[in-house]
Every structure is written in C-alpha cells, then in structure tokens.
Amino acid sequence: MRKLNDIKKQKHIALIAHDNKKVQLINWIKENKDCLSTHFLCGTGTTARMIIEETSLPVRAFESGPYGGDQQIGAAIVDGKIDFMIFFWDPLSSQPHDPDVKALLRIAVLYDIPVAMNVSSADFLLKSSYMTEDYMREK
Numbered sequence: 001m002r003k004l005n006d007i008k009k010q011k012h013i014a015l016i017a018h019d020n021k022k023v024q025l026i027n028w029i030k031e032n033k034d035c036l037s038t039h040f041l042c043g044t045g046t047t048a049r050m051i052i053e054e055t056s057l058p059v060r061a062f063e064s065g066p067y068g069g070d071q072q073i074g075a076a077i078v079d080g081k082i083d084f085m086i087f088f089w090d091p092l093s094s095q096p097h098d099p100d101v102k103a104l105l106r107i108a109v110l111y112d113i114p115v116a117m118n119v120s121s122a123d124f125l126l127k128s129s130y131m132t133e134d135y136m137r138e139k
Ligand SMILES: O=C(CO)COP(=O)(O)O
Pocket: 016, 017, 018, 019, 043, 044, 045, 046, 047, 048, 063, 064, 065, 066, 069, 070, 095, 101
C-alpha cells in the first residue's frame, strides 16, 4: 500500500512520440511500466491510445499531435499541470505541424520542464533524484 508521503511524489508525465518513434517509446514504457504506473500519465492522442492498448496503463489522451495535441500539452505545461515530458520526436522526417512541435519544445524550456527526447535521456530522467530518493530506495 502506498504511503501519503509517496502520493505527494507522484509526477504528471506527458508522453509523446512521432509515428516512426512510437514503437521505441512503447518499448521503453514497457521496460519501465512498474515505475510509470505510480505516476499520472498523459499524451497526445495516438501515442496515448497506443500506450493504453499495448501496456494497459491509464493515460489521459489529448488530441492527436497534428490536430492540436502538442498545443494542448503546451497549455498544460503553462498551467503547471505537467512535471516532465518524454517526447521522442523524429529527427529524420518533417511533420505537418512542425510549428506546434517547436512551440511545445519552446514552452517546455521556458517553463523549465525536464524533457527527454530519446531512450538514454528518458532512462536518465526516470532514475534521477527528481523522481524522489524514497521512490528509488523502494525499487
Ligand atoms: O505528432 C505528435 C507530436 O508532435 C504526436 O501525435 P500523436 O500521438 O497523435 O501521433
């Protein structure tokens, strides 16, 4: 059973991946499912639905990225509702909503939100003291 102390340490995590990176993100989520299941997850539409299907984790789905989902997550950051973001963007393809992607990354930097953009930085973030020392000791 979770203690009150631990509940306060739950983070709001945004999960996003472009199409060519979705499998990589899903695999990373599966590897870290135990840890992620203790936090609040949200994501852009297609990414969120795929995570739910593949891992059964609860994920709040915003709109799909090209339909405004990136902007919704940016607004949630501005509202202080996101603690950090895992965004596996595709460095080899341009997106129809590239301006939205740039705006989201800009807002994350502006509001000092930790952002992981590939597997190694996502690993680093999840294992950092940012996730709380108590939590790490429990693992
Ligand atoms: O396009 C995205 C991020 O820029 C992701 O959107 P989806 O999760 O809806 O595919």
